[in-house]
Amino acid sequence: MANEKDPERNRLSARLLRTAKVGSNLSGAGLSFAANSIFGGDESDEKIARALASALGKTKGPLMKVAQMLSTIPDFLPAEYAAELSQLQAQAPAMGWPFVKRRMRAELGPDWQSKFAEFGKEAAHAASLGQVHRATLPDGREVACKLQYPDMASAVESDVGQLKSMLGLFRRMDGSIDPREMVGEISDRLREELDYARERKHMQLYRLMLEDKDFVHIPAPVDELSTDRLLTMDWVSGGRLSDYEDASQEVRNGIAKRLYWTWWLPFTHYAVIHxxxxxxNYQVTRGGEGLNLLDFGCIRIFPPHFVGGVVDLYRALLADDFDATYAAYEKWGFKNLNRDLVEVLNIWAGFIYGPLLDDRVRSVADGVAPGEYGRKEAFQVRKMLKEKGPVTIPREFVFMDRAAIGLGAAYLRLGAELNYHQLFEESLEGFDEAELAQRQTDAMGAVGLI
Structure with missing residues (x-):
């Protein structure tokens, strides 16, 4: 049937329904906010956060993912909000078996079940944009089938509008950061995450970039059982990071080193980041000796000069050269800069780069809990930007900063003690921006991304 053949077409009616649904859910949170602002006691922020999380959880899809994403940016939301919203993806309810059968038939045809020896009726994992089912192929190979929810293209366009409204309100109320570039960046990445054909290419790209690192495993996609909205790949399993928090210092340090190379080698060598x-999105294997890296929907491919700016800022901070830091921010694409703003930005840069500038074995942030990583520094920076800003943050900064904060929190959970300066210097050996650009072009061409 026509609807099953193309259930994702971006119908105006679907967008209007989505907007009405999201608006209705969020209005409940708004009422809760108003009531608690007037009548709330000490726990009012927690009550508002729970109401907002509940409202977003009912929407399912992109806006829920955005909320989870924003919860990882230090001090963008109050701590109570961040804690509630960070749970959204983990708590997403799965769609039932009748839905799964309809979606699989739409993607692989009416005989889709004959392509599998077994197919799990219950979702192994459910998230904001789709859910995963465990299956077995006729040759005995175990696979994961990542199946996108229906009408996600309509949902993205509707939710992007909601996101613009939310961050527009933030801009008027806060005034420290102009979030328009952030909105554009998050919106573009959301649209990319709907394209499972592109995600397959991302997986192949990571298999190529990390092929010399035998400690990390990237699942291989099954092309003949994948479409734009169905991604079939190797089934992989491993332990959670929390399972290793009480391991020996040597084991925890080893996991942290592998996380470092898995994230930052693609960045410094190919201008690509997960x-x-x-x-x-990662699992620990072989008693801490290995990693599985998962979910390649949110991959950021940077212009090589942006990575050059990251390296330039590192070297400028190392040399305590203020004018060079100013030039590095301009190279990145920061707008509305002046000397006062650069001094403020250097506070944040000093925090992010701090472990890289300190040539010794150390924690990534002494005396800081994982959930608080970056929050105090971000609060200080935001307060100063309200007086001297706003500053327009380049869109490329969003996911690089998010990766740095996310990995820093993982290092804190592990209690890792490493010489991050030496690790970063090793990753920069022979760094040349022109060579990086050529390497990126070759790798992207090899997997069909250009």
Missing amino acids: GDPHLG
């Missing part, structure tokens, strides 16, 4: 360091 933009979602969510704890559910």
Whole structure:
């Protein structure tokens, strides 16, 4: 049937329904906010946060993912809000078996079940944009089938509008940061996450970039059982990071080193980063000796000069050269800069780069809990930007900063003690922006991304 053949077409009616549904759910949170502002006691923020999380959880889809994403940005939301919203993806309810059968038939045809020896009726995992089912192929190979929810294209366009409204309100109320570039960046990445054909290419890209690192495993996609909205890949399993929090210091340090190379080698060598360091997106294997890296929907491919700016800022901070830091921010694409703003930005840069500038074995942030990583520094920066800003943050900064904060929190959970300066210097050996650009072009061409 026509609807089953193309259930994702971006119908105006679907967008209007989505907007009405999201608006209705959020209005409940708004009422809760108003009531608690007037009548709330000490726990009013927690009550508002629970109401907002409940409202967003009912929407399912992109806006829920955005909320989870924003919860990882230090001090963007109050701590109570961040804690509630960070649970949204983990608590997403799965769609039932009748839905799954309809969606699989739409993607692989009426005989889709004959392509599998077994197919799990219950979802192994459900998230904001789709759910995963465990299956077995006729040759005995175990696979994961990542199936997108219906009408997600309509949902994205509707929710992007809601996101613009939310962050527009934030801009008027806060005034420290102009979030328009952030909105554009998050919106573009959301649209990319709907394209499972592109995600397959991202997986192949990561298999190529990390092929020399035998400690990390990237699942292989099954092309003949994948479409634009169905991604079939190897089934992989492993332990959670929290399972190793009481392991020996040597084991925990080893896991932290492998996390470092898995995230930052693609960045410094190919200008590519996995933009979602969510704890559910990697698994620990072989007693801490290996990693599985998962979920390649949110991959950020940067212009090479942006990575050059990251390296330039590192070297400028190392040399305590203020003018060079100013030039590095301009190279990144920061707008509305002046000397006062650069001094403020250097506070945040000093925090993010701090472990890289300190040539010793150390924690990534002494005396800081994982959930508080970056929050105090972000609060200080935001307060100063309200007086001297606003500053327009380049869109490329969003996911690089998110990855740095997410991995820093993972290092804190592990209690890792490493010489981060030496690790970063090793990753920069022979760094040349022109060579990086050529390497990126070759790798993207090899997997069909250009």
